[in-house]
Amino acid sequence: MIEELSAASETPQSDQAAGILESPLAESDGIDRNAIRKSRKSAAKKAKRVVKQRFKDVCQARPVNSRPADQILKAAVDLYVDRFIARRDLKAAIAKLEAIVRQSLPDLAVTRAPRSVSQKPERVGLMVHETRAVTEEAERLVTIENHTVVLEEKRVIFISGLLPGGSRPHLFERVFERDRQMKTLAEIVLRSADIWPTLMWMRTEQRLSGRGSPITVMMTPFANGLMFGSLEKLHAMPPAGPTVTIVDQFGQKPYQLHDFYGDTNGNRLYARTTTYVDPSLLSPEQLTLRDMLQVFVRTFTDVVADNNWRWKIGLGLRDPAVAIITKTFKLTEVSVHRRAEALAALESIVSSTTWQNVAAATLESQPRGKS
Numbered sequence: 051m052i053e054e055l056s057a058a059s060e061t062p063q064s065d066q067a068a069g070i071l072e073s074p075l076a077e078s079d080g081i082d083r084n085a086i087r088k089s090r091k092s093a094a095k096k097a098k099r100v101v102k103q104r105f106k107d108v109c110q111a112r113p114v115n116s117r118p119a120d121q122i123l124k125a126a127v128d129l130y131v132d133r134f135i136a137r138r139d140l141k142a143a144i145a146k147l148e149a150i151v152r153q154s155l156p157d158l159a160v161t162r163a164p165r166s167v168s169q170k171p172e173r174v175g176l177m178v179h180e181t182r183a184v185t186e187e188a189e190r191l192v193t194i195e196n197h198t199v200v201l202e203e204k205r206v207i208f209i210s211g212l213l214p215g216g217s218r219p220h221l222f223e224r225v226f227e228r229d230r231q232m233k234t235l236a237e238i239v240l241r242s243a244d245i246w247p248t249l250m251w252m253r254t255e256q257r258l259s260g261r262g263s264p265i266t267v268m269m270t271p272f273a274n275g276l277m278f279g280s281l282e283k284l285h286a287m288p289p290a291g292p293t294v295t296i297v298d299q300f301g302q303k304p305y306q307l308h309d310f311y312g313d314t315n316g317n318r319l320y321a322r323t324t325t326y327v328d329p330s331l332l333s334p335e336q337l338t339l340r341d342m343l344q345v346f347v348r349t350f351t352d353v354v355a356d357n358n359w360r361w362k363i364g365l366g367l368r369d370p371a372v373a374i375i376t377k378t379f380k381l382t383e384v385s386v387h388r389r390a391e392a393l394a395a396l397e398s399i400v401s402s403t404t405w406q407n408v409a410a411a412t413l414e415s416q417p418r419g420k421s
Contacts, residue, residue: 097226098191101219107156108183109223119210122197123151137170144174157181159236163379175200175378181236186278194239196362211362213290214311215321242323245270252393267409271343279323287318292364294371307364339404356384
């Protein structure tokens with residue numbers, strides 16, 4: 051799954067710096083981009099303040115050096131009085147856990163497992179997509195950690211997975227400035243990851259067949275515009291695949307699952323999304339590419355979702371905990387034929403003149419001296 055990829059450039063402070071808009075094609079399409087940007091200057095300043103405060107709030111929500119899953123897992127275990135929750139009380143217990151999580155974490159997205167019609171379900175589930183913000187060597191980074199909790203009468207099944215990708219505050223500033231429907235950083239990061247897991251699966255199939263070339267630029271449809279970013283390989287990473295923890299009357303049993311995005315040498319794929327460009331600023335060729343990608347996502351929603359489940363819970367692995375969560379959330383894996391159909395469609399887009407032109411213009415417009 052891992053290959054040599056072009057490293058991302060420094061985070062752009064404008065769309066021009068990102069290498070998104072100032073191409074020869076974009077100059078002749080009749081759009082006064084400078085006027086558009088000038089009219090948005092006030093909104094951009096406000097968005098920057100909002101993102102700065104949210105980043106600060108997220109950083110302060112976790113104790114220094116705490117493990118990402120500690121608080122949510124502890125809150126789940128604390129629900130068990132005398133190491134037991136009656137089946138008739140499981141629905142109330144999961145609702146209480148959701149309330150605790152929403153109150154304690156400032157920026158997240160929450161998904162409940164489909165509700166059972168039974169008043170005494172065998173198990174209930176909750177999934178928390180938690181924003182993780184860190185500062186490393188003066189660089190601010192934002193990613194997502196997914197915590198999936200299943201409650202049974204006498205057992206908690208917990209899987210925590212780290213998204214192999216993320217962004218810097220610039221991306222969120224652009225989104226909040228131009229798309230006020232977005233409520234949390236978590237929602238934005240999750241949406242930014244729609245395409246690229248499937249993109250890398252496609253690239254792996256290409257390599258096995260001895261064709262294709264490394265992907266240097268990625269584009270993702272978002273809010274009727276496009277997100278732009280790059281794919282890179284991080285080195286000397288600790289194990290980062292989904293972590294399972296089962297807590298019952300015999301204690302706590304943690305173990306690591308296979309990392310779909312890492313290898314045994316400590317290398318891990320990382321998708322860095324850098325900026326968002328709304329439709330009013332896209333060039334004609336970028337608009338064409340957006341339409342192609344939107345059709346792909348609509349046509350193969352099941353395949354996109356299936357690939358995204360792999361970093362969250364390790365879908366596809368033969369593991370008892372994964373099987374329980376898969377059953378609780380009523381997930382189904384796509385067929386080999388369906389996946390092959392989707393990968394072929396995506397490969398057709400990536401090999402098209404439109405994708406290649408937009409990718410080349412993006413790389414060409416990046417600031418000189420930065421790779």
